[in-house]
Amino acid sequence: MFTMKSVRIARHVSDWLRATTLTAAVAALVFAALAIPASxxxxxxxxxxxxxxxxxxxxxxxxxxxxxxxxxxxxxxxxxxxxxxxxxxxxxxxxxxxxxxxxxxxxxxxxxxxxxxxxxxxxxxxxxxxxxxxxxxxxxxxxxxxxxxxxxxxxxxxxxxxxxxxxxxxxxxxxxxxxx
CATH class of the missing domain: 2.40.350.10 (SO1590-like)
Structure with missing residues (x-):
């Protein structure tokens, strides 16, 4: 059975995962750019x-x-x-x-x-x-x-x-x- 508390927790986890995924994607992009060799x-x-x-x-x-x-x-x-x-x-x-x-x-x-x-x-x-x-x-x-x-x-x-x-x-x- 779902309660309001469990729905709020699920939303919080979902928002946290979305923010974490975005942060990881941006970090990967920056690290990829930094890895481009000078030559x-x-x-x-x-x-x-x-x-x-x-x-x-x-x-x-x-x-x-x-x-x-x-x-x-x-x-x-x-x-x-x-x-x-x-x-x-x-x-x-x-x-x-x-x-x-x-x-x-x-x-x-x-x-x-x-x-x-x-x-x-x-x-x-x-x-x-x-x-x-x-x-x-x-x-x-x-x-x-x-x-x-x-x-x-x-x-x-x-x-x-x-x-x-x-x-x-x-x-x-x-x-x-x-x-x-």
Whole structure:
């Protein structure tokens, strides 16, 4: 016989299993990205640097897209990529625990090491933890961005860029690799 207490326990266990499965999937994705060797292919270039929100971001080459995205552009500098990063959200979910997951696409317009210029597109998954549903205070966050296409010198680009939020200094540390 089922009681209200047993139904609540079953729901709690189900919610816990769903959250645990999501956390494990995200962790596996991050570990898989970290396991990609530095010599993933010919023409592989390691990048790392800093990004900051900048409404006035102007790419060093090319033009911003007509739609600047769902967030202010992120200006990337100091580490290989110089240009503007535009984000387009396709799905998001905030959980009562304060965890947040977001998915979508992005466009980078700019240059690699000041010599190879064009655009590349990524898909992304962002995961974060917030104090509450107001998004007023982020505790930590990170993003995984596989490159899925490009133009100009990035027409054949492959690779992955990882972002980690610096919630104290309000910047995004990025690292990854691009193969042309």
């Amino acid at each position: 993933a292919g010919p023409g592989n270039t390691q990048v790392s640097g800093i990004g900051v929100f900048n409404n006035a971001c102007q790419p060093p080459a090319g033009s911003p897209p007509g739609d600047l995205g769902d967030y202010p552009p992120i200006e990337l500098s100091d580490g290989g990529l110089e240009g503007c990063w535009y984000t387009y959200v396709s799905a998001s979910k905030f959980n009562p625990s304060g965890t947040y997951i977001e998915q979508g696409t992005e466009i980078f317009v700019g240059c690699l090491n000041g010599t190879k210029c064009g655009t590349f597109e990524t898909t992304y998954t962002f995961t974060a933890k917030y104090v509450d549903e107001t998004f007023a205070e982020e505790l930590h966050g990170r993003c995984h961005h596989p490159i899925v296409g490009g133009t100009g010198d990035f027409a054949t680009a492959t690779g992955v860029i990882l972002f980690k939020d610096d919630v104290v200094n309000l910047k995004f540390n990025y690292r990854g690799h691009i193969s042309l």
